[in-house]
């Protein structure tokens with residue numbers, strides 16, 4: 489039986505759990521508190537990061553991306569039409585670009601701050617870096633998440649799923665990271681109706697079910713976290729139980745919300761203010777310099793000064 493060393497609110501571990509469930513694999517879950525630097529775990533992954541998959545006679549497989557590639561290489565063909573990494577090179581590049589976006593960029597700008605400050609630090613001893621959360625970092629994450637939601641909405645307005653016409657690793661990574669923020673009540677779903685509709689589709693997959701039952705001692709998940717009908721319960725502009733926003737449409741299309749200046753916008757120089765935009769995005773907030781543009785069906789980044 490495969491073993492997964494994970495933490496319930498580590499977004500990379502959540503991604504792997506959803507992926508394994510899509511393959512029909514139910515691993516033995518071993519919860520790892522990385523800050524404890526357990527010797528047996530460090531021997532599996534000297535980088536001291538979750539997740540790590542231990543599968544049969546293979547050496548320990550560390551990291552979300554490596555695990556996803558391994559599963560595709562060994563079992564991907566068996567999924568047929570449901571394969572999570574496309575066969576064509578261009579499709580694979582696009583999935584990998586978005587995997588990097590969510591497992592790297594989104595993590596650095598949003599989910600890492602939220603999970604470290606609100607969850608890990610609660611369980612860490614003072615000498616491990618534990619203590620009260622740094623509100624400046626949490627505010628940075630709450631500000632940054634808005635443009636990521638708009639990017640998801642932008643992609644799903646043109647495609648059925650994030651990387652193309654079928655569900656891929658890109659959707660599962662994005663949803664895994666968002667699910668951590670959602671657990672903590674930090675997703676402003678009213679930011680983008682198309683993103684909310686897309687998340688409802690991923691969240692209602694059977695592979696997501698186990699995540700919705702996750703609990704962490706001392707932390708109560710947000711009210712709508714496990715609610716599959718959260719599109720209705722979180723209505724227009726985030727008001728609970730409100731009517732569905734007239735701007736909301738069926739999955740895959742959206743009416744763009746007008747851009748407006750955020751009251752909680754961060755000043756330039758704050759931790760990890762987003763550094764990217766995409767063609768068709770709204771005007772940048774706070775004059776942040778445009779660094780990269782990603783075309784709708786392109787995996788290229790066009791760097792400008």
Ligand SMILES: N[C@@H](CCC(=O)N[C@@H](CS)C(=O)NCC(=O)O)C(=O)O
Pocket residue numbers: 497498499500501522536537538539550551552553591
């Ligand atoms: N590149 C790794 C990153 C994994 C990662 O950053 N894991 C976090 C938890 S989600 C971790 O173990 N952090 C511990 C630390 O930074 O000390 C992957 O894609 O899986």
